Amino acid sequence: MKGRKLLMIPGPIEFTPEVLRAMGMATTSHVAPDFVESFGQALERLREVFFCPHGQPFVIAGSGTLAMDVAAANLVEPGDKALVVNTGLFGDRFAAILERYGAEVTQVRAPAIGDAPELEAVAAALGRGDFKLMTVTHVDTSTAVAADVRSLAALGRETGVLVVVDGVCAVAGAEMRQEEWGIDLALTASQKAIGVPPGLALLVAGPRAMEAFRQRQTPVGNYYADWTNWLPIMEAYEARRPSYFGTPPVNLIWALNVSLGQILAEGMMARFARHRRVSRAVKAAVTALGMEQVPLSAERTAVTLTAPYYPAGVERTVLGAIKDAGVVLAGGLHPAIRERYFRIGHMGAVSASDVLATVGAIERGLAWAGYSFEPGVGLAAAQKALGE
Amino acid sequence: MKGRKLLMIPGPIEFTPEVLRAMGMATTSHVAPDFVESFGQALERLREVFFCPHGQPFVIAGSGTLAMDVAAANLVEPGDKALVVNTGLFGDRFAAILERYGAEVTQVRAPAIGDAPELEAVAAALGRGDFKLMTVTHVDTSTAVAADVRSLAALGRETGVLVVVDGVCAVAGAEMRQEEWGIDLALTASQKAIGVPPGLALLVAGPRAMEAFRQRQTPVGNYYADWTNWLPIMEAYEARRPSYFGTPPVNLIWALNVSLGQILAEGMMARFARHRRVSRAVKAAVTALGMEQVPLSAERTAVTLTAPYYPAGVERTVLGAIKDAGVVLAGGLHPAIRERYFRIGHMGAVSASDVLATVGAIERGLAWAGYSFEPGVGLAAAQKALGE
Known part of the structure; x- marks a missing residue:
């Protein structure tokens, strides 16, 4: 038995x-020279993965x-007005x-x-203020809510604000076409769908964002984040110096x-399609097992994670049983409902086999918790969705 | 042949x-739970390695x-006076x-x-101003100059300022006893004598530094660096939560x-002694080969790196020949003399064999460059120093 x-x-x-x-x-x-080449190539590839x-x-x-922090510190000057489209905890964080x-x-x-938020509400808010920028959390990791980034970015561009997308739980998993959609800055972290252990902050800033940075009247308030320090370095490595x-x-x-x-070898469209397929399968299994999800509509649900509420009578301890059955899942993160739901991540190199292993472990955990369901009903739903 | x-x-x-x-x-x-244990243990061990x-x-x-940045952002409020003891490029950086x-x-x-700087000059400067803190670069990586941290910290403490030590090229290689020497905050990076690939900022803040942070009247200017965010996390992991x-x-x-x-298993005193021995050997070889060093006195020279000037008639290209001979060294970093010297790092797990391999490669590189010396003279000097 594998540990x-x-x-x-x-x-x-x-x-x-x-x-x-x-x-x-080592x-x-x-x-x-070989590291300079690798770093330079990674910078070029980021442009492709971000479609920018x-x-x-x-x-x-x-x-x-x-x-x-890098996005905010470089784009904001004291007194600037910013609009945050809030879909969970990470909207609160961006505001802070x-x-x-x-x-x-x-x-x-x-x-x-x-x-x-409804698009109309965002449009109305944009109309009321003289905003320099707006932020959108593409996928809020705390709620599994996916924002309609494309429409929101279009709204922002109409109004002339800088559009900043927190793509931490989305980039390279959920479709995002930075330049075509009019996104001025998109960012993510390495340990999500980008598929690299945690420790890297990744951003792509479009020409309007860089121009806003160049036009600053005040120094960037954060030394480590300051593009003044990093821009020459990124330019040098990309020029293989x-x-x-x-x-x-x-x-x-x-x-x-x-x-x-590996991401580009798979192809971005194939990768997005795989994420959608895997997500449909997990969500179909969750539904077949009688669980509701935190996102209120299928349309606004992330393809990179699923956030089911525990069924009635089943508590947080079921996560331990699911782990004993071989799969590590995450507890709730949003303070208001933390104890009532859990989170299943499915992004990056995730495969159909991973989905089945996960659904199987959830079924065994739920059975351990005394929850009544027909064994295999989640697996069958997942398998069906994987084949569609 | 190994590549x-x-x-x-x-x-x-x-x-x-x-x-x-x-x-x-993976x-x-x-x-x-096993990661929480590992992180908690690492925090405890940092206290031992910093002697704090x-x-x-x-x-x-x-x-x-x-x-x-974390040290400055959390300890400084607008208008505070700070004294920088400057021994090279990283003093300039701390000032910025x-x-x-x-x-x-x-x-x-x-x-x-x-x-x-002379201790007297630092004492005089401290006497002239109402400083909240002073910073000292223990080893300036750009010049290989080692500051007399112990005496400087004592001076600072007499005056009542917070003593901040940039130990980036020193901690776990050069002796530093944070608490006993009266250092309020010491910091380093993972990729130096701590022996871990780059990507971690490491700090230990003593009680006076934490108290200064708690007494702040203004918010920390840098969100990512703000101890308000990190302190509860460090406390939780150390409590194994x-x-x-x-x-x-x-x-x-x-x-x-x-x-x-591994560092604590070796023992801090044994580790410091090994760094001193290795450093003496490299410096003896450099001297035997007729090269001057950037630090003007042996007393003020780092044990973690050596910064020799190229001999007359030998240029920067010799580093390529030394690399071809199997050892990667670093060029100069201080802008004023960048082209005139190079740097040999010798910290962390460095062994007597590494020293001999390095000196041997330097000899072959110098010979390639047409520099005249008795082959083996550097190696003999190193070997003698290693045995002392």
Whole structure:
């Protein structure tokens, strides 16, 4: 019996053997020619994965929250007005970060947990204020709600605001075409659908975002996040010249380039389709097992994770039983409903076999908890959806 | 013939096989019980390695510059006065970071590159201003100058300022006893003598530093660096409770705990002695080969790296020949003398064999460059020093 559990949380995810091999390689110098080549290639590949041919990529050691911090610190000046489209905990966080750099933040909140604000409400709010930027959380990891990024970005562009997308639980899993959709800055973290262990903040800034940065009247309030420090470094590595500001996280960047290569080899459209298929299968199983989900409509549900409420009579302890059955899932994160739901991550290299293993473990956990259902009903629903 | 070169730069360094294995392990959940245990143990071990039993450790995804940024952002409020003891490039950087958060910075500069400010000059400067804190770069990676941290910290404590030590190229290699020496905050990065690939900012803050943070009248200017966010997380992991602010860099933290275990198993005093012995050997070889060093006195020279000037008639291209001979060294970093010197890192797991391989490669490189010397003279000097 293998001791290893399948990790199906919304990040960190299961990484490919090739990515883990790159992580464990003897570390090279950060100015070694082969590392410079790898870093430069990773920057070019990020543009492709973000669908942003004219964007400026940034790869910086840190968490996804650093990526949000970098976006806010470089784009916001004290007194700027910012609109946050809030679909969960990470909207609250973006608001807090923007305020830290002096923004006056207006939030358009979802009418209920699991919902997303109506486009009309966002349009009305944009019409009322003189906003410099708006932020949208593509997939809120706390609620599994997916925002309609394309329509929201279009609204933002009509009004002339900078459109910033927190794509932490989305990029390389859920479809996002940064340039075509008019997104000025998109960001993510390595440990989600990008498929690299945690430790990298990743951003691609479009020309309007870079121009807003260049037009600043005040210095960036955060030294480590300041593009003034990082832009020459990113430009140098992409031109295959070594350069130094802070020592780059060498192993993580080697691993990033391996993963981006695998992502592009699969093809972005095939990858998005696989994520949709896997997501449909997990959600079909959850429904067949009689569980409701946090997102209130199928239309606004993420393809990268599923957030089911525990069935009546079943408590959080079922996660331990599911783990004993071989699969690690995550508890709830949104404070208001934390004890009432759990989260299944399914992104990156996730396969049909992973889905079946996960649904099987959930069934065994639910049986352990005394929940009554027809054994195999979740698996059958998943299998059917995988074949569609 | 092995393709792999020996990496003897001042970070990233050669890491142990056990550390690299931890880097390449399948990533666990950041709230998995075994990871929580490993993270908690790493925090405890940091206190031992920093000799700071009453300190609060912080482990955050980022580079060494982030560690400096965290120190400045949390300790400085606008208008505070800060004194920077400058021994090279990283003193300049600390001054820039402190200013970013509103500090009025006074620098006490070394009289010349390769020198350190006299204690009297620092004492005089401290006497002239009402400083909240002073910073000291223990080892400036750009010049290989080691500051007299112990005496400087004593001076600072007499004056009542907070003493902040940038130990990036020193901690776990050069002796530093944070609590006993009166250092209020010490910081480093993972890829130096701590022996973990780059990507972790590491700090230990003593009680006076934490108290200064608690007494702040203004919010921390940098969201990602803000201890308000990180303190509860560090306390939770050390109490062996999972917690979440940003996803921790799981693989790097597993690797950190492995390396800290190896460091403590060697014993701190034995480790410092090994670093001194290795350093004496490299410096004896450099001298025997007729090369001057950037530090102007042996007393003020780092034990973690050596910075020789190229001999007359030998240019930077010799580094390529030394690499062809099997060892990767680093070029100069200080802008004023960048083309005139190079740097040899010798910290962490560095062994007597590494020293001989390095000196041997330098001899072959110098011979390739047409420099005239008695072959083996460097090796003999190193071997003699290793035996002392």
